[in-house]
Amino acid sequence: MPKAARPRTPGDARPLAGICPAMPAPDPLVVQGPRGGLYCPAGDFWIDPLRSVETALITHAHADHARSGSATYWCAAPGAALLRRRVDPRGRAHLNPVDFGAVHLINGVRCSWHPAGHILGSAQIRLEAEGQVWVVTGDYKRAPDPSCRPFEPVPCDVLVTEATFGLPVYRWPPADAVMDALVAWWRDAAAAGDRAALWAYSLGKTQRILACLAARTDRPGPLWVHRAAAGLCADYAAQGVTLAPFEVFDPATSQPPPGALILTPPAAEDAAWRQALRPQTASASGWMRVRRQRHQRPVDRGFVLSDHADWPALLDTVRASQARTVYVMHSPTDTLARYLREVCGLNAGPVPRLAQA
Amino acid sequence: MIPFAALCDALDGPPAPAAQRAALVAYLRAAPAADLPWALTLLTDGPRPVRVPPADLAAWALDALALPRWLLDDCVAHVGDTGEALALLIDTHRRDPPEGPPRSLHRWMTELVAPLKGADADARRAQVLAAWAALPLRPLVWINRILTTGLRLAVPRAVLAQALADVSALPAPEVAHRLTAFTAPTAAAVAALLAPLAPGLASCAPHPVSPLEPLAGPAEALGPCTDWQATWRWPGLPCQIIRRGADTCVWTDGADLVSDRCPALVAAARGLPDGTVLVGTLLVVEPSAASDPSGDRPPLTPQPHDVLTRRLARPRPSAAVRRRQPLVFVAHDLLADGAGPLTGQPLRARLARLAALSLPRDPPVAGGLWHPPALTAAGWPALEDLRQAPAARRTRGLRLRPLDGADPADPAYHWPLPALTVCAVLVYAHAGARRRQAPLTDYTFAVWHGDALVPVAKTAEGLSPADRAALDAWIHAHTLDRMGPVRTVPAERVFALSFAAVTASPRHKAGLVLQAPRVLAPRPALAPADAARLAALQAHLPSAAGP
Structure with missing residues (x-):
């Protein structure tokens, strides 16, 4: 697997430092890989990689988050069978199902999975290392769904949120x-x-x-x-x-x-x-x-029936996380990040990119 | 308002006449009588009591919601319509459910929309904000549409007429005809629209006329040329003008009533006797075209077909539009006149009665009725010469009808123009839509304009499967660039194309496009530089002066 160096130029890693100089963004625990997926340099593992890697932490089994070919998968226990069916039907990979809330130490990073309410076994992944807490939400929704556990807010320093419907025209009817x-x-x-x-x-x-x-x-x-x-x-x-x-x-x-x-x-x-x-x-x-x-x-x-968060749910989730820095993924536009910056006064933007050594 | 919004939701979408008709019938049966005038005015895109600029609505909403302007701009870019984006934004930021008692459509129109006219800005703002607070999402979307652009649901009038006929037991053509006079949202107008038929009133429905069959084989096989009437077949819509009492109905395509789109034609037809049924072709002509003194080539220049369809889609054409796009009705048959139906009589007799109507024989370049003189030819070879002449390119060919045929549904023939050919260079290829996806089937061909190649035709027609497979392999091996499904290939391969005509097209870089293009054969012996030049195609444009 590609051994990525820690970002060397602070400018690359902290694109928002210039926007909010009073609140410099912390060193990234998670960066965006060059071809999709998130990489955790401290723990040398990937979250939802789009290609085969050594260690893949999976939020849920949808094909834009879980791909076949990796050696080791970590996922929330209720979604393990779905993940096996989707990415590894022949049972060649090592699959670690973990209970919601249980903490696992992966290469020195404390990782835990928390319900995201998107589909069965969908999870937010909480990462703790170097004195920071990051939460990668994966896909999530706040609406009730009898087929999976409801979303649970996880306090953190940095929130990496999806924003598939990150525009204020989206609010789901009951x-x-x-x-x-x-x-x-x-x-x-x-x-x-x-x-x-x-x-x-x-x-x-x-x-x-x-x-x-x-x-x-x-x-x-x-x-x-x-x-x-x-x-x-x-x-x-x-x-x-x-x-x-x-x-x-x-x-x-x-x-x-x-x-x-x-x-x-x-x-x-x-x-x-x-x-x-x-x-x-x-x-x-x-x-x-x-x-x-x-x-x-x-x-x-x-x-109008969605398994993603609508605009009020996105803002509510950001508020509940108490994060001062919010990175936005899967968003068609920059709208949510700009709203969080200009209206809510938070550090917000796209996930920092993996600097090429 | 809620049932009307549900109707709009049901009508809005891809054209589905049966479903639209069912939704309309259900609404018309259940709607309160007071709502009907407004519902019909809105559905027919009749005159609106008020227009509110979308920018005003946007400013009031941003002010009320305390949102930044860029947020609305992002939403409008995503949604594609300011009124709908505002409705969705308001719904998202609503804390309480919509308040206020439900009001019916006519109350919304008379208590909210109509009073906005002439009100000052503050009063308008207060009225609109109150309406937004009271309406659920779907009615909100439609009231914003009514205020800004009008409903514009594009429900075909024939479908609306059919639905009204279903609930009123009137014939659908009669309802369609009455709908052209329906402009005011009043109970009296609805009563007139749905009034029972006067006894003894003739039908205003169009008469069945069989379509032309393409001529297979040589024209000589039809027998002596003198037994056939030959007329130019103009690129327009088949059309019938029906006079009944003081009324004039102009039908196109056998189903669509366009009387209110062509007031000049209706005025010109006013002099025709009661009961007249004229059959012909409706076209839009270039207003500047001068008639040709020699008379041996078609002296009118028709505008492209899409100009005609857009012209007929305008509910109330302005004087400027009528001047720029004059409509001409080219008469070629008469099915009834003041003395009664002529359908049992031979074409020869019908044409004599048509001539007796004394319609204008000179081409009306400013629009109107036209009964062109018959094409006089000494025999099939002379007609063939006319058909081959460059000026015939303004038409689609010749219409041949037996002079002794007594039935307008008798076989009549379309003698198309001989195909033109051009050598052009293959520049792009892309996979066709849906089922034709696998091989690269859509080819774009270009000709030289100065030092550049400009595309003039896109076609998937004509190549044999073997040729296509070979070309496919070559394209895959030589793709220079890809833009989505489109592959750019080196300008190396020359093909002979056939085409029916050239029409002007401002959307294309060449300013023109070939009609009905078809690949005839590869021309491997030709170098790309030997391909045609744009000027050669420009000479075929209808507006270019013939030799």
Whole structure:
């Protein structure tokens, strides 16, 4: 693996020192790798690397955070089976599941995993070394989700937060109201003798919807889940998450009856079965809040249901962390960092880059 | 307001006439009678009581929310619309749920929107802020749209007419015709729109006319040339003008009523007898085109098809637009006149009755009705000469109809223009959309303009699979640069292209684009420098003077 030197030029490591000279940013415990992922020079390990490394600390099993090929993986215990299925189905790598809150010393850095509320087993990673506490949130949400443990704020000096929806136009409606609307749409489709197809990510969103539906008695028809998501549902069930009963949807052979709701990953938007079954279609995603993005999806309806934090939740999380320095990742724009700098008076910006020795 | 906002949400999106019609019918059946005038005015993009500049709304919202301007700018850039971005921002920063009793659409329009006209800035601000506080998100999005740009949902009038017909038991063409006169949001206007049909009133619906079939084989196979009527086929929309009492209906494409888009044509048709049904083509012409004294080439210069569609999409064309883009109706058949229907009579007799209407025979360069003189040719070879002439490039070819055919649905033929050819250089290639993704199927070709190559055509048509595979391998091996899916290749390969016409296009660097381009064959013997020059294509532009 590349042995990265500690950043030598203070300017590289502290891009914000000039903006807030009174509050110099601390030496980075975590830096941005050249090709994605975060590197901890003090502990010589990576967090969510996008290529194979020696030691990878994983926040959750989504493909933009967990990739195959590393020698050792660390992750929160509830998500271990998902991670194994996604990155290491043949069991070649060494996988260390850790309990939430338990502290592990990795090359001198005290590491612990804390619930992030994004999907099953999603975690924030707390790092403590050289007298600093850093928290890397990974993806997280603050909305209730019966399929995973809720987010727990972790006090820290430096917060590395995601900001997929880091714009103040994003505020999620109450999840219950969205589920009511979704069931009403399903009921209307069933009443019209149609099938309903809902595009939702195969890991996380699908199981969240199934868990929400499990608690409801007003389901108007049978549930079918695309085979790409069925195995992941089994992993959820093994962790004790109650999912609504469903049948596995195999596009080549399955014939869901009219009135069925088919949960299918977005990659199947153009699939031939859509032509054959002619379902009413909808998409469940935070992007559905904005008209322009809703129109980019070839669906009839959009439900605003996200597994990420909205703008109020991002600000609330920053506040609860008590961090004076906030680094922002996965953000389409600089908006959140600028807001934290100019309105909240914090040190904020992108994660410092790994200086090339 | 909430049911209307839900209707707008249902109508907004990719065109889906059946779903739009169902949503409209459900709304029209359930809406309170007082809401209908406003709903129909908004859906037809009728005159608006007030316009509020988006900048004013933005300033009031930033002030009320105490947010920096750059934050709104970031949001507008992301959302793409100031009104929607403001609605979302307001919803995000709302502490309490929307307050105030729910109000119906007509109350919002008469109590909020209409009083904004003439009010001073402070009063407007206070009114709008109060409305924002009272409305949930979706109605908020739509009220901002109504205040700034108008609803602009682009619901086809035919769909709206069909939905109104469903709830009123009137024929849809009748509703479409009445909708063109619906401009005021009053109960009287709605009553007139949905009034029962007067007994004995003739239909204003367009008559069925069969589309032209492409001519397969030589024209001589049709028999003597004198048995056929030949007319130029202009690049426009098929159109019918129907006179009924004091009314004039102008239908295009068999379904769309455009009477209110072309007041000059309606005025010109006013002199025609009651019951007249004219069949022809509607086109937009260059206003400056002078008629050709020799008369042996088509003397009008039509503007491109997209100009026509945009011209017909304007709800209330201004005088300047009508002057810049005059509409011409080229008559070529008459299905009924003041004396009754002519559909049982042969074309020869119908044309005689058409001539008796004394429509203008000279091309109306400022717009209006036109009955062009018949093309006189001594035989098929003479027609062939006309078809080959450069000036014929303004048209799409010839329309051939049997003079003794009694039924307007009889087979009639389209005799297209001979294809033109040009040698051009391959400059870009990229994978086609969706199903054609695997091989690089879309090729961009360029010709010389000075020392530079300017793209003039993009096509995926014409190459055999073997040629395409060989070209694919060459492109993969010689890609110089990639911009997304587009690969730049060295300007080395020359191809012969065929095309139907050249049209002006300000969007293209060349200022023109080839119509219906097709790869004929590779030209390996030609060097890139031997490819055509732009001037050779410019000579084919409709506006260029013919020889």
